[in-house]
Amino acid sequence: MKSKNVRFFDPQIELSHGAGGKASRRLVEGLLVPLLLEAGGGPDELQDAAYVDAGGVRLAMTSDSFVVKPLRFPGGSIGELAINGTVNDLAMGGARPLALTATFIIEAGLATDELAEQAAAMAQAARRAGVAVVGGDTKVVEHGKADGLYITTAGIGLVDPRVNLSARHVRPGDQVLLSGPIGDHGITVMLARGELDLQADLVSDTRPLWPFVAALVDAAAPGLRWLRDPTRGGVATALNELARDAQVAVVLEEEAIPVRPAVRGACEILGLNPLHIANEGQFLAVVAPEYADAALEAIRRVPGGEGAVRVGEIRETPQKAVLVQSPYGGSWMVDMLVGDPLPRIC
Amino acid sequence: MKSKNVRFFDPQIELSHGAGGKASRRLVEGLLVPLLLEAGGGPDELQDAAYVDAGGVRLAMTSDSFVVKPLRFPGGSIGELAINGTVNDLAMGGARPLALTATFIIEAGLATDELAEQAAAMAQAARRAGVAVVGGDTKVVEHGKADGLYITTAGIGLVDPRVNLSARHVRPGDQVLLSGPIGDHGITVMLARGELDLQADLVSDTRPLWPFVAALVDAAAPGLRWLRDPTRGGVATALNELARDAQVAVVLEEEAIPVRPAVRGACEILGLNPLHIANEGQFLAVVAPEYADAALEAIRRVPGGEGAVRVGEIRETPQKAVLVQSPYGGSWMVDMLVGDPLPRIC
Numbered sequence: 001m002k003s004k005n006v007r008f009f010d011p012q013i014e015l016s017h018g019a020g021g022k023a024s025r026r027l028v029e030g031l032l033v034p035l036l037l038e039a040g041g042g043p044d045e046l047q048d049a050a051y052v053d054a055g056g057v058r059l060a061m062t063s064d065s066f067v068v069k070p071l072r073f074p075g076g077s078i079g080e081l082a083i084n085g086t087v088n089d090l091a092m093g094g095a096r097p098l099a100l101t102a103t104f105i106i107e108a109g110l111a112t113d114e115l116a117e118q119a120a121a122m123a124q125a126a127r128r129a130g131v132a133v134v135g136g137d138t139k140v141v142e143h144g145k146a147d148g149l150y151i152t153t154a155g156i157g158l159v160d161p162r163v164n165l166s167a168r169h170v171r172p173g174d175q176v177l178l179s180g181p182i183g184d185h186g187i188t189v190m191l192a193r194g195e196l197d198l199q200a201d202l203v204s205d206t207r208p209l210w211p212f213v214a215a216l217v218d219a220a221a222p223g224l225r226w227l228r229d230p231t232r233g234g235v236a237t238a239l240n241e242l243a244r245d246a247q248v249a250v251v252l253e254e255e256a257i258p259v260r261p262a263v264r265g266a267c268e269i270l271g272l273n274p275l276h277i278a279n280e281g282q283f284l285a286v287v288a289p290e291y292a293d294a295a296l297e298a299i300r301r302v303p304g305g306e307g308a309v310r311v312g313e314i315r316e317t318p319q320k321a322v323l324v325q326s327p328y329g330g331s332w333m334v335d336m337l338v339g340d341p342l343p344r345i346c
Numbered sequence: 347m348k349s350k351n352v353r354f355f356d357p358q359i360e361l362s363h364g365a366g367g368k369a370s371r372r373l374v375e376g377l378l379v380p381l382l383l384e385a386g387g388g389p390d391e392l393q394d395a396a397y398v399d400a401g402g403v404r405l406a407m408t409s410d411s412f413v414v415k416p417l418r419f420p421g422g423s424i425g426e427l428a429i430n431g432t433v434n435d436l437a438m439g440g441a442r443p444l445a446l447t448a449t450f451i452i453e454a455g456l457a458t459d460e461l462a463e464q465a466a467a468m469a470q471a472a473r474r475a476g477v478a479v480v481g482g483d484t485k486v487v488e489h490g491k492a493d494g495l496y497i498t499t500a501g502i503g504l505v506d507p508r509v510n511l512s513a514r515h516v517r518p519g520d521q522v523l524l525s526g527p528i529g530d531h532g533i534t535v536m537l538a539r540g541e542l543d544l545q546a547d548l549v550s551d552t553r554p555l556w557p558f559v560a561a562l563v564d565a566a567a568p569g570l571r572w573l574r575d576p577t578r579g580g581v582a583t584a585l586n587e588l589a590r591d592a593q594v595a596v597v598l599e600e601e602a603i604p605v606r607p608a609v610r611g612a613c614e615i616l617g618l619n620p621l622h623i624a625n626e627g628q629f630l631a632v633v634a635p636e637y638a639d640a641a642l643e644a645i646r647r648v649p650g651g652e653g654a655v656r657v658g659e660i661r662e663t664p665q666k667a668v669l670v671q672s673p674y675g676g677s678w679m680v681d682m683l684v685g686d687p688l689p690r691i692c
Contacts, residue, residue: 008458010458011457011458012454012455012456012457012458013452013453013454013455013456013458013461013486014454014455014486015454015486015488016486017452017484017486018452018484018485018486018487019486024484027484028484031458031461031462031465032450032465032482032484035462035465035466035469036448036465036466036468036469036479036482037469037478037479037480039466039469039470039473040468040469040470040472040473040478040479041472041473041478042472042478042479042480043478043480043481046481046482047480047481048481048483049481050445050447050480050481052444052445052480052502054400054403054405054444054502054504055403055504056403057400057401057402057403059400059502061445061447061480061481061500061502062447062481063409063447063448063449063481063482063483063498063500064449064483065449065450065451065483065485065498066485067451067485067487098398098400099396099398099407101396101407101408101409101500102382102409103409103410103411103498104378104411105411105413105451105496105498106359106363106364107359108358108359108360108361109358109359109360110358110359111357111358112354112356112357112358112359112377115359115377116377116381119377119378119381119382120381120382120385122382122386123381123382123383123385123386124385124386126386126387126388127385127386127387132383132386132387132388132389133382133383133386133388134383134388134389134393134396134398134407135392135393135394135395135396135407135408135409136378136382136392136409137394137409137410137411138363138364138370138373138374138378138411139364139411139412139413140359140360140361140362140363140364140365140689141364141413141493141496141690142361142689142690144490145491145492145493146491146492147487147491150451150496152409152411152449152451152498152500154407154409154447154498154500156398156400156405156407156502158400158401343486343488344487344488
């Protein structure tokens with residue numbers, strides 16, 4: 001996971017650098033990690049959730065900024081995303097969420113009702129996730145900046161001592177599980193902008209993932225290798241990062257990957273791959289083969305996890321790649337997301 | 347510190363709600379605390395640094411967003427502020443900074459060199475403060491939004507077990523100490539905008555405050571009641587909050603308050619009170635009288651603390667007010683900051 005071989009030569013920052021795909025990874029690994037983390041005495045990776053030893057207690061710590069447009073969309077809102085996104089980064093680190101902070105960058109002129117509604121949505125999401133918001137900050141910028149509201153949340157969680165998650169532990173033969181249908185969030189937000197003449201009965205999948213992780217840990221801790229919520233960049237980007245970091249191949253069975261018809265239809269019209277679309281309430285788990293059945297059953301027993309499936313496995317080759325096998329015998333490689341087809345999705 | 351008596355009726359958010367003064371306090375206590383914290387099961391105050399019990403370890407946790415304009419100014423930059431601001435909120439909670447996260451909201455079109463320079467400034471500030479940046483996030487918004495760059499940092503720190511800081515512990519007779527001259531940061535940033543035909547040989551006071559707190563704790567822990575870095579809203583707002591929360595009077599000796607001539611001059615021209623100007627590297631300490639000398643000496647022994655002074659004391663009346671005594675015998679009340687004379691200062 002060293003960043004030594006990545007260089008960032010782009011003269012200025014573009015939207016694609018925030019899309020969570022290849023350009024984001026170059027920005028983070030080629031610029032921010034060497035300058036900010038390594039030079040500052042931090043770890044050699046800007047992670048979603050970092051591990052911190054706090055007086056002998058193993059904590060996970062994470063932070064995310066949210067700039068989604070519009071502020072509200074079917075099934076969710078920026079406030080709900082801001083809580084669930086940070087709760088989920090902790091959960092993917094094997095940590096029970098403990099406390100969050102929330103900071104608001106507010107555009108002058110924002111209706112108080114909108115801010116109140118977002119704060120209430122955050123409180124509700126926090127209660128649902130079993131975590132308290134303990135502090136924060138508010139800044140106001142001039143009208144015309146900030147699209148109404150940007151929210152940043154940070155969180156800490158207690159790492160379950162039974163888990164030890166890392167791409168380095170992933171081995172050929174390990175099974176790849178997926179918690180449910182993909183692409184709902186990205187397509188929902190895109191449709192909510194009303195820029196396309198498309199309608200679909202679709203809602204964001206935003207939800208807290210800790211209950212699933214808690215069940216997984218109870219059922220399959222010794223076999224649990226790696227967890228990731230495939231947000232920006234989608235499943236393809238998350239698994240390409242895994243393939244690269246673990247120096248393995250991830251082989252997916254196309255037929256096994258759940259995609260709702262509305263998402264598949266929108267993707268076909270837009271020329272997008274559902275594997276590149278952002279999710280906010282699904283996760284990928286890589287599990288040792290002997291624990292795969294127990295892990296899958298554990299996820300399915302949690303309300304909302306009924307749609308969990310095995311979608312593929314880890315192989316030795318083609319190393320550092322994600323291969324999708326079609327039910328008709330062919331196969332194709334899927335890369336990380338390139339460019340930013342759906343900006344400002346979270 | 348209950349928010350029960352505050353209501354927020356303003357129909358929309360204005361710049362003054364982000365200024366750190368009276369309007370900010372109404373927004374936080376009248377809207378965000380009841381909706382977000384109390385309803386979410388959190389504490390009854392949206393604090394700068396909150397205390398969290400993490401598996402038996404007492405942590406402080408804090409987060410701040412930074413939207414300062416311009417991104418660089420004499421003596422500092424948004425990156426340096428973002429590290430020191432969060433480190434200082436932890437220090438004011440009596441906590442040794444342990445780990446930070448940093449998230450960036452970047453305007454498309456920002457020069458990579460600018461981002462690189464800010465990341466490097468952050469790394470340097472983190473090293474100086476003895477804390478590591480362990481994770482983060484980047485989002486990109488369209489050109490025309492975000493003024494180049496907004497940075498949010500969150501931090502956790504280990505609370506020194508010898509301290510127990512709270513406005514509730516402040517008693518009449520306690521002494522008020524100030525670490526050095528006030529107003530440098532706010533006036534420096536205002537002058538750096540070049541909107542006023544004023545020049546001054548002034549630099550921001552941004553710096554990490556933990557070394558001073560560490561020395562204070564060693565020298566005077568049992569007498570240490572309350573600490574605060576008077577950022578937005580300045581010394582007057584911080585002390586009015588103390589007076590209100592502790593139900594006491596804070597009586598300041600005007601002559602004792604250090605203000606550089608350049609700051610005093612700019613304030614006179616602008617019709618501002620130096621007591622309302624933001625600082626980023628000074629702090630106020632309230633100390634039991636028998637520990638005041640030891641505390642002052644401890645601050646002065648730390649490099650950069652030579653200018654620390656006793657500026658006043660706590661009295662019983664006029665309750666919930668800050669009174670400034672002139673050397674010529676008169677006295678006047680100074681309120682919290684009202685409005686936002688210097689927006690986007692941090």
